[in-house]
Structure formats: structure tokens, C-alpha cells
Amino acid sequence: MQIITSFPLVKIFIILLSAFSMPLIHNRRHIKIISIIFLSFSLTLSLITLNYVFRNGAFYFNAGYPDTFLGIQLYIGPVETLLSSVLEFVILVVVWFSAFSIDEEIRQNRIKFFYILIHLLTASILGIIYTNDIFNGYVFIEVAALASCGIIVIKEKKENIKAATKYIIMSTIGSGLLLMGIAFIYSYTGHLNMDLIHLEILEGYDDYFKSLLIIVALYTAGLGVKSAMFPLHIWLPDAHSSAPTASSALLSGVVLKGFAYFLIKFMDRMLGFEIINQLNILPIILILGSSGMIFGSLSAIFQKNIKRLIAYSSVAQMGYIFLAIGLGSPFGAVIAVYHMMGHAVTKSALFLCSGLMIEKTGKNEISNYRGLGFEMPITFILFTLGALSMVGIPILPGFISKWYLSIESIQLGKFLLIFVILLSSLLNAVYYFPIIINGFFGIENLENRVYKSKRAPYEKLAPIIVLITAMLVLGIFSKDVLDFLITGINAL
Amino acid sequence: MNDTILKQVVKIIAPCIQLFGIYVILYGHISPGGGFAGGTIIAASFILQHITFGKAYADSLLNEGRALKLISISLIAYGVLKAYSFFGDYFDLPHTPTGIPGNIFSGGFILPLNILIGIIVTSTIYILYSLFSNE
Numbered sequence: 001m002q003i004i005t006s007f008p009l010v011k012i013f014i015i016l017l018s019a020f021s022m023p024l025i026h027n028r029r030h031i032k033i034i035s036i037i038f039l040s041f042s043l044t045l046s047l048i049t050l051n052y053v054f055r056n057g058a059f060y061f062n063a064g065y066p067d068t069f070l071g072i073q074l075y076i077g078p079v080e081t082l083l084s085s086v087l088e089f090v091i092l093v094v095v096w097f098s099a100f101s102i103d104e105e106i107r108q109n110r111i112k113f114f115y116i117l118i119h120l121l122t123a124s125i126l127g128i129i130y131t132n133d134i135f136n137g138y139v140f141i142e143v144a145a146l147a148s149c150g151i152i153v154i155k156e157k158k159e160n161i162k163a164a165t166k167y168i169i170m171s172t173i174g175s176g177l178l179l180m181g182i183a184f185i186y187s188y189t190g191h192l193n194m195d196l197i198h199l200e201i202l203e204g205y206d207d208y209f210k211s212l213l214i215i216v217a218l219y220t221a222g223l224g225v226k227s228a229m230f231p232l233h234i235w236l237p238d239a240h241s242s243a244p245t246a247s248s249a250l251l252s253g254v255v256l257k258g259f260a261y262f263l264i265k266f267m268d269r270m271l272g273f274e275i276i277n278q279l280n281i282l283p284i285i286l287i288l289g290s291s292g293m294i295f296g297s298l299s300a301i302f303q304k305n306i307k308r309l310i311a312y313s314s315v316a317q318m319g320y321i322f323l324a325i326g327l328g329s330p331f332g333a334v335i336a337v338y339h340m341m342g343h344a345v346t347k348s349a350l351f352l353c354s355g356l357m358i359e360k361t362g363k364n365e366i367s368n369y370r371g372l373g374f375e376m377p378i379t380f381i382l383f384t385l386g387a388l389s390m391v392g393i394p395i396l397p398g399f400i401s402k403w404y405l406s407i408e409s410i411q412l413g414k415f416l417l418i419f420v421i422l423l424s425s426l427l428n429a430v431y432y433f434p435i436i437i438n439g440f441f442g443i444e445n446l447e448n449r450v451y452k453s454k455r456a457p458y459e460k461l462a463p464i465i466v467l468i469t470a471m472l473v474l475g476i477f478s479k480d481v482l483d484f485l486i487t488g489i490n491a492l
Numbered sequence: 493m494n495d496t497i498l499k500q501v502v503k504i505i506a507p508c509i510q511l512f513g514i515y516v517i518l519y520g521h522i523s524p525g526g527g528f529a530g531g532t533i534i535a536a537s538f539i540l541q542h543i544t545f546g547k548a549y550a551d552s553l554l555n556e557g558r559a560l561k562l563i564s565i566s567l568i569a570y571g572v573l574k575a576y577s578f579f580g581d582y583f584d585l586p587h588t589p590t591g592i593p594g595n596i597f598s599g600g601f602i603l604p605l606n607i608l609i610g611i612i613v614t615s616t617i618y619i620l621y622s623l624f625s626n627e
Contacts, residue, residue, distance in 0.1 A: 009579075023561060023563075063578045063582075
């Protein structure tokens with residue numbers, strides 16, 4: 001059984017090494033097959049690890065210098081395994097979709113670079129989730145940021161270069177703040193290992209209250225830029241809407257979650273919620289999260305481009321995650337993680353659907369999608385299911401997280417938040433439902449439309465169907481998922 | 493760049509720069525230097541040849557496609573060696589011999605890793621130069 005504990009590092013190595021085998025291969029088909037094989041292998045290892053953690057509980061893995069505090073340590077608990085399995089699943093499905101769609105969107109000699117970047121992104125997101133060493137986490141965050149810039153700019157259009165430049169400037173500022181935070185915490189505690197930092201902080205943090213406040217502020221701002229916390233989200237709509245479809249799905253579904261989980265990890269494993277509740281940082285996260293929920297949705301209402309609309313919806317959904325973190329309770333963090341998983345699955349499905357719509361109609365303005373539900377019914381039904389989850393219809397994951405978020409805010413006595421959640425849900429409905437209603441109904445919309453005339457090919461629909469099924473499963477088994485996650489948060 | 497003196501001097505000086513770069517890489521683990529420093533020195537000699545003899549001649553030595561292949565192979569080799577040292581501790585695989593301190597063959601994996609870094613840095617810096625050189 002010892003060999004299972006090495007699987008997380010094995011996965012990171014396999015994905016990184018297979019990335020660099022791609023420039024050696026000339027056939028584009030073989031590149032795609034290799035990518036899918038390695039990602040499915042790593043997903044299998046993830047599921048084995050998940051089963052192991054489910055039976056035996058969390059474990060550590062030391063890479064180099066065991067039994068000292070010098071080596072890099074990975075911590076694999078329930079939350080880490082489940083979140084990484086879901087994100088890897090999303091990446092695998094998006095890569096499956098991209099195998100059929102990427103040839104039309106980028107130049108042929110860029111395809112190998114696209115898959116290299118996706119592998120680097122996968123490995124770095126896994127690293128961010130697993131690592132127990134903050135500097136190692138920082139290195140992975142840098143790799144992830146550069147790789148995500150790469151998959152935006154790979155389309156080589158003018159707006160992509162502009163968006164990627166904006167993104168790289170913002171994300172460099174974020175990295176700088178984060179690095180400063182790490183430097184602060186290293187000079188304060190003398191450790192980079194999260195557990196040792198936690199022990200060090202527990203001893204007399206009263207004397208270092210101001211420096212702790214600075215550290216938390218730097219961390220929140222640094223990771224807030226990268227995971228699109230409300231006022232720092234301005235890079236997101238451009239970047240996510242101009243990228244190729246598969247890249248948008250990955251950026252919105254997976255990359256944001258890695259950074260946000262690193263913030264949860266910082267609060268839960270490094271400081272602990274008792275300490276963080278005494279600092280005045282959580283109300284700010286709460287306010288920024290709620291304003292993100294409302295202003296993200298308000299901006300989405302006025303968008304004409306479907307991908308920009310979905311990108312602004314991501315800002316709103318990240319607001320939910322920050323709201324859940326800002327509650328400052330272990331169960332809040334559990335809801336944040338659950339919302340991450342639900343949003344990862346749903347948002348990537350929505351982006352893939354919008355990619356199909358743009359491909360079939362040739363236009364990306366929403367006004368051109370009237371009556372489209374009649375012409376491409378399966379795509380539109382899948383889009384509707386995803387949108388219903390975003391709005392919060394029962395048994396879909398969006399509803400579950402909103403429901404538990406409301407219950408948790410009542411328990412903590414923050415009644416105002418319920419209205420924020422309700423308002424945000426209504427706003428979500430305001431911008432998603434017109435697309436759906438105009439797509440399916442209205443006599444003038446359906447005039448001269450031929451049933452299934454713009455039907456998407458089944459090989460492109462299958463990945464989206466898989467994602468939507470996963471979304472339904474995540475919603476139906478939400479109780480078990482939440483029970484499993486709660487054992488992982490605050491386990492110190 | 494059709495200057496005879498320049499061409500003759502570069503013909504003499506380029507191998508010397510490369511030799512010095514190789515020295516810096518090989519002695520990286522026992523003296524100042526290492527893969528990155530040595531790699532940039534060797535890349536400088538290639539860039540010099542690119543400037544004096546033109547793109548066609550420089551491409552016959554190291555072109556973009558070949559550099560990309562070299563980078564990939566070196567990165568894979570680097571990853572495999574690093575994986576051995578990470579998992580070696582964990583699964584009790586045999587340790588690499590450390591050798592006598594001060595010799596070139598000492599310090600376990602550091603020498604091969606330095607050589608690989610040297611190849612990667614040479615190729616990367618040469619690719620960067622040829623991306624921005626508008627010939």
C-alpha cells in the first residue's frame with residue numbers, strides 16, 4: 001500500500017515529462033492521443049488515491065530529505081484528492097473536446113505547443129492543490145500563470161495578444177504580492193512548511209498581530225488578482241472571451257479554482273480559522289465576494305458577446321467562493337470547495353456549448369441565437385441545464401451551494417447575506433434565461449427555421465454530455481460529497 | 493557583414509568561447525559557474541556566428557527545430573534523473589556514487605544535471621535571439 005502514497009508526485013512527473021515529448025512527435029493526431037492517454041492515466045491514479053484516502057485518511061509524501069523539514073512535502077487529504085480528481089476529469093474532457101475542435105481555431109504548427117501548455121497547466125494545478133510547502137506552491141502558481149497566458153495567446157489574433165498582456169501584467173502584480181507575503185511569513189516563522197508555520201504561529205501570535213494582518217492582506221490580494229476577486233477581475237472577461245474555446249473552458253473551470261484553493265489552504269492549514277477570525281480581513285473578503293456576485297452579474301446582463309457573458313458570470317461565481325471563504329467557518333470553506341467543483345464542471349460545459357454555437361452560426365453576438373434551440377436542440381438543452389445550475393434550480397450543484405451558504409450565514413447570524421445570494425440568483429436568471437427563451441420559444445423566432453439544421457456532430461457533443469452528467473451526479477450525491485469534504489477541512 | 497577581419501577573428505574566437513562555456517558547465521559543481529552561466533556563454537558564440545556569417549550558416553549549426561528537440565530531450569532526461577532522486581529516497585533505490593570531493597566526477601547527479609541545463613539554456617537563448625533577429 002505504500003506505493004499509493006507516491007501517486008500524487010508520480011502524476012505530476014508523468015504529466016510534466018509527457019509534455020516535453022510532444023515536440024518530438026510530428027503527427028498531430030498522435031500528439032492528441034498521447035495527451036489523452038497520459039491524462040486518463042493520471043485520472044486513474046487520482047481515483048485510486050481518492051479510494052485510498054477514503055479508507056485510510058489523509059497522508060503526507062516527502063519528496064527529498066525525508067525526516068527533516070528541508071524537503072518538499074505534499075499533503076493529500078480528502079479535499080485535495082476529491083478536488084484534484086474533479087479538476088483532472090474536467091481537463092481530460094476538455095482535452096477530448098479540443099481534439100476535435102482545436103484544428104479549426106489555431107494554426108497547425110501551434111497544436112503541439114497547445115498540448116504542452118495544457119500539460120504544464122494540469123501539472124501545476126495539481127501541484128498547487130497538493131503542496132504543503134508555500135514556496136513550492138508559489139513556483140507552481142507562476143508556472144500556471146505563464147501557461148494560462150500561453151493558451152490565451154496561442155490564437156495569435158490582436159485581441160488575444162492584448163488580453164494576454166493585460167493578464168500577464170495583472171498576474172505578475174499578484175505574484176509579487178504573494179511572494180512578499182511568503183517572504184514576510186518566512187522571516188516571521190522561519191519555515192516554509194505549512195504545518196510547521198502553523199505550529200510556529202500558534203505560539204504567541206498575539207505579539208505579531210500587525211505582521212500577521214499584513215501577511216493575510218498580501219496573500220488575499222495576491223491570490224485575489226489571480227482568481228478574479230471582484231475589483232481585481234478586470235483581466236478576466238477579455239482573457240476568457242478571446243481565447244480558443246477549449247482554453248476558455250480550462251481557464252474558467254480549472255485555473256481560477258487552483259488559486260482560490262491555495263487561499264483556502266492558507267487560511268485553513270496555515271493560520272487556522274480561530275486566528276483568522278480575530279483579524280479584520282474576513283469581512284473585507286465577504287464584502288468583496290458579495291459585490292463580485294452582484295456586479296459580475298450586472299455586468300453580464302449588458303454583454304452582447306456570449307463568451308464575455310459567460311466570463312462575467314465566472315466573476316459572479318468566484319464571488320460565491322469568496323463569500324463562502326469570508327464566512328470564516330470550516331463549513332464555509334467546505335461549501336467553497338463544493339462550489340469550486342460544481343462550477344468547474346458546469347462552467348466548462350457552458351463554454352464548450354458556446355463554442356459550438358459560435359462555430360455553427362459563425363457569430364458570437366447573442367442576438368443571433370434566436371431560434372437556435374430549434375436548429376441545434378441537443379447543444380441548447382445542455383446549455384440550458386448548465387444555466388439552470390448557475391441560476392440555482394434544486395438538485396443541481398449551483399442550488400446546493402447556495403442553499404448551504406444561506407443556512408451557514410443564518411447560523412452565523414449574517415442575515416443580510418441571504419438577500420445578497422437571492423439577488424445574485426435572480427440576476428443570474430436575468431441574463432441566462434433570455435438566451436434560453438429566445439432560443440426555444442417565440443413564433444417570430446422560430447420562423448423559417450429547419451429542425452436540427454445546425455446540429456453539432458456527436459463527437460463534439462459527447463464531451464459536453466459527459467460534463468453535464470458529472471454535474472448531475474455531483475448535485476445528486478451532494479450530501480456524501482459534503483460529508484467527505486468536511487473531514488478534510490480543519491483537520492489539523 | 494562582409495568584413496574579412498571580422499570573419500577571421502570570429503573563426504578563431506568562436507571555438508574558444510564554446511570551449512570556455514563547456515569548461516564552465518563541467519566545473520559548475522566544484523567552482524563558480526554551472527549550467528546556466530555556461531549555457532549562455534555557448535549561446536553567445538552561436539549568436540556571434542549568426543551575426544557574422546548570416547542566418548543560413550548559423551542554421552546549419554543549430555536551427556530552431558533542432559534546438560526545440562534538444563530542449564525536449566534534455567528536459568525529459570532532467571525530469572527522469574530528478575524523479576530518480578525524489579523516489580529513490582522513498583523506495584530505497586541505490587544511491588548515486590558521490591566520488592572524491594574536488595574531482596569532476598563527484599556530487600552525484602549535479603554534473604549530468606548541469607550539462608542538461610547547459611543544453612537547455614543554449615538552445616533557449618539561441619531561439620530567443622533568432623525570434624527577434626529580422627533577417
